[in-house]
Amino acid sequence: MRNLITMLLFLASFVGLMAQNVTDIERTELKETSVLDTISYSVVTVMGDSVFVLGNGIGSKTLDERVKDISFKTEQLVENVTYSSDNFLIDSNNHFYYLKYKDDIIVAVSAEDEEYFNKSKY
Secondary structure (H helix, E strand, C coil): CHHHHHHHHHHHHCCCCCCCCHHHHHHHHEEEECCCEEEEEEEEEEEEEEEECCCCCCEECCHHHHHHHHHHHHHHHHHCCCCCHHHEEHHHHHHHEEEEECCCEEEEEHHHHHHCCCCCCC
16 A cells, blocks of 8 residues: 555656645636736545545546546555555656556546646656
8 A cells, every 4th residue: 555655656746746735626716926817626545545636637537536546546556455666666758657457547637637736747
């Protein structure tokens, strides 16, 4: 379980997103110091702990659906008795970065995620 949380935290820091102290998935507003206006976001939680935030949906999924899906998949991994950290992989293509467990995509991060928070993966 520690490796799973570490991988998720790595992915969150990889795209420059900051974890928030919120105990449930909720919509709120985050004021960036580099951006004068406010933006809304949702928090990905795993076993009641905030892991990272997202600001937009992806594909046909709304933001809330995306966050719930990531939280659900991650909690399923935590409950999996055959879990092995050796099965994690960070992969990419021209449009996305993926955190995968075996062949399942746990989290997909897009350029839109970077733009939403005015952050870069570099």
